[in-house]
Amino acid sequence: MLRQTFFASRRVCYAFCKVFGNREFSISATNKMRLLQFKYQDKQKVGIELKDGGDVINLTDADPQFPDNMVAFLEKGESLLNAARKYSGAQSHIITRSEIKLLSPVTRPDKIICVGMNYKDHCLEQNAPIPEEPIIFSKFPSCIIASGDPIVLPKISDSVDWEVELAVVIGKRGKNIEESEAMDYVAGYTVAHDVSARDWQMQKNGKQWLLGKTFDTFCPLGPVIVTKDALPNPHKLALCCLVNNFPMQDSSTDQLIFKTEEIIAWVSQFSTLEPGDLILTGTPPGVGVFRKPPVYMKPGDVITCEVEGIGRITNTVVAEE
Template sequence: MLARPLLGTTLAHQIHCAKDTGIPTWAGGNDVHKKTVWIGVELKDGGDIVNLTDANTKFPANMVSFLKGGEALLHEAERYLEMKPDIVPRCSVKLLSPITNPEKVVCVGLNYKDHCAEQNRPLPPEPLIFSKFPSSIIGDGESIVIPKISNSVDWEVELGVVIGKSGKHIEAKTALDHVAGYTVAHDVSARDWQLQRNGQQCLLGKTFDTFCPLGPALITKESLTNPHNLRLRCFVNNKLMQDSCTAQLVFKIEECIEWISQFVTLEPGDVILTGSPPGSGGFRNPPEYMKPGDTVTCEIEGIGRITNPVVAEDDNPSMK
């Protein structure tokens, strides 16, 4: 494995990048002019990219399929990098979500101690699980759309965990063997539909189109010394709204995987959103929510940041 590889996919280009350590990073991308989709390796943060998909028919055009290839396909990609392959200029690609069309997006609620304290709620005795539809996923720079039928759309920065190896009834002690890597996630939430409508079940309030920005890359687990000691922050219009650390997790990544895999088989490409720290708008006094024209940035130490503009549904052509 590379020291700090990043995994990703791109629309005009699905790309994912690692920090500038002088070591290549896994990325996914496509050519802006040709409008093709591929995965690849970004040579440094913000640097040029190696197109894997066009190099060899062994390399698929999406990250879920790449992850299903397991360690053998990853090592094949590493060998290709050693051959001084053709490099695509970074300016000619567009970064997409690192994962598109996973089988599952599983979320953990009330999983930060300081978030529970913010609400004067006890720590949950077991992980609280809900889900988002994969259709809610967008990438860095794409627009978060405020639905016509909601007036309380909120922000929540989260650490996203991407599964690399399938498993059922996974034990906590081996759970990280099933992890491919990590990404920045934004659990956009319509509080009215989450907490007041639909019988107070989470699904509808969590899974509107565009409600799951992911990116900017999928950084492999080997790249992070300790995923349970990462600062994570959220900014709205450059104003700091959330600022905490993954050390505040109630249930660590291994525990979440163990719990979730009792109920469903986790598959390569599945995404787990591990919970949000305090500071989201719905728990402020008075409450604050996203509005068209806002810009929201979520960042996690060692992974990167994603920034998404906020638009009204009527102003978004793809929703018409």
């Protein structure tokens, strides 16, 4: 029965991959925002995207209370989010999309926390048992890039793989957070690509995962942060990864073993969560390493990761010079 459910999910999400690229997600209410970082006239700014892929409101230049980076913006808390909401319907300080360079919505967070083996269907594809507690690893903030930036294949790896993920963006500081209160600490969600060098993850360095996960450019992120009120149920979203427009991963966040609240409560026992921290919640099946034969990224590949209700990030693969 589980295997039948798995393949049914693949059919549903394949259809999602086929149509999602043409969809636009408009802001239907002023409290629902698509926050982004961008460069305008060679300076970094924070703003609100009017619709998926559309023009932006330049918050940084609209009012001196808005900083030029997302971590500082989130550190100011709910009061600044509420101030930003007042601008979401404004007709001033709008910049056309062609005038900006999109950046990752969060740069240099304090932490990138990742959860491994967190999809039931991903466990199924590798005949692995369902974990009894979250499997946690990390990536260095230096590996973050934006949609449109190149993923660089390191010379010392020949097994670089894709992993689409829903990422949770922390909005306020917290330690020993109760599961029932965990969503109070969430600012919103974004799309993450947990690029993975499988040889360094599974064979080298004592089989610790860290080095295989954190080469430079191994965390494409974006295109925006969708505030949590825009996605009231993050555990029922289609997500997929396309390689050269061919769907390799397609599933739903309803396959998550440990949900957002559980992960936040678990991690906060060990580490204080800070505004701007990222939690990558895991990847579904379809990764290259478990294909027969395995398939890995090569120079010239174009990788697109998509999550329903948030958007898509696309990166071209290049060889390290």
